[in-house]
Amino acid sequence: MMKIIFLGTSASKPTSERNPSSIALQYNNGEFILFDCGEGTQRQMIKKVSPMKISKIFITHLHADHIIGLVGLIQSMKLNGRTQLLHIFIPKDTIEYMNQLFSIPYFSADFDILITEVFDEKIEFDSYWIRPFPVSHGVPAIGYVFGVNDSRGKFNKKLCDELGIKGEMFAILEKNREIEINGRRISIEEVTGKIKKGKKIVYTGDTEKLDSFPEEAYNCDILIHESTFISQEDKKETYHSTVKEACEVAKLLSAKKLILTHISQRYETSEVAEESKKYCENAIVAEDFMEIKI
Template structure:
């Protein structure tokens, strides 16, 4: 089952020719979820071929470099005769500001838009096989991060044991057992799932912080994450500036990933100081966490299952 992350904007507050402001798309088996929507996001979506059929937008906070692309994107959807509803998830007490932002362009879309205020510790969106949870971050305004966490999958089905040891004939019974249902055989025996199905297997976990200082809540929710996308605006030479502006350095992001036991760390919100050469950010993080990298705009990451 596919799980792809496309980085649309990896730059900081000031866009450059190399890096657009914050935005990324997650495509999980056809479900397209947009996280933040900086200036020019719709053009980046066209440029990098993510498709426009986004059903949910998750805003970490309402600073302009994370939301100014939203009015134009909504207007384009309306011009394209969109009828499907859109859900915009945002921090508490920001609904009015989001509504004002959407109206700023003087356009009232014909498709329904639901603005969902959601607090850290809650679930913003629940789908059939995954959910998007909200966690606390630390920035200069109301801010939060999001984690897409898949449900556990059934354990592996032991076909050899089922067929040879228990004498279960191949057929629908195998599927029922794998889905957790006991079955009765023709000879009257009842076979329970735990006799032929292994322990549940973990799903995948994607964590996106938005702008933040390093916080313990990220460590907790990013435990064993397949991909952690973390603010790394500065290298440590600007550590004081990072504290003043409530951002993280590459070293701080790497320490968070290391503490969480994440598998990979993507460093984003790169200051325009490093637009032409982000290697200082990458080297600093890799000195602590080897699987850290700075994605370019347009970078695509496929997230496999942990046991693949």
């Protein structure tokens, strides 16, 4: 099971209700993965997210409302005696700006920080993967598809012995998902239990409405889409999306659930929710500290 915790859901600046952008994802084993880190993110984490358990931070773009919280968070990690490596992912062509952010007086970390620029290449980790994709926000900016691989239980040894599965047959079974022994076809699920389907979460970061996405984004379980504005009049020529546009993207991707975030201070949550209901039944407006289990 995974848990998505919304730490900041406002557009551009904090309000009394909302903090600037950040989303934490608690992975099965307790590991935390952070998406964006706006000002005040570490305060939002208190009692919810352990900074020491954050392994990776995925930054969508380097506008201040998505990165200003990094410096304070890293300082706190240092004060808490962190030794574990922290891996930060940023959009291509932004490393210089990132280095400038970390060049403020007396700032240092006693642990290793690895910063990697990414663009559109799928990156595999142990049991999950990430697929960055370019978005349209007027500056180098990316969204991310976070995916968890299918998983299965362990082989039932007694049953395998009875059926005559041994040696190299396990590798064949893993690869082909089935094997034929003495004329009997045996599926991998028969000897390992049901396969647990993986999950996919798409987070757009800030962007205009996109017309195309990488294939990994389709049929996602959750789409977290920015919806800074309700009306086109408010949106003007900005590189952001309206609620209606976010709903259209959810349809395009056949997303099972849509979560709207990066809400402009000019709107009440109820107004955004009302607007979303016109176009999408399975939309939710994110609020700070909202948690979604997946």
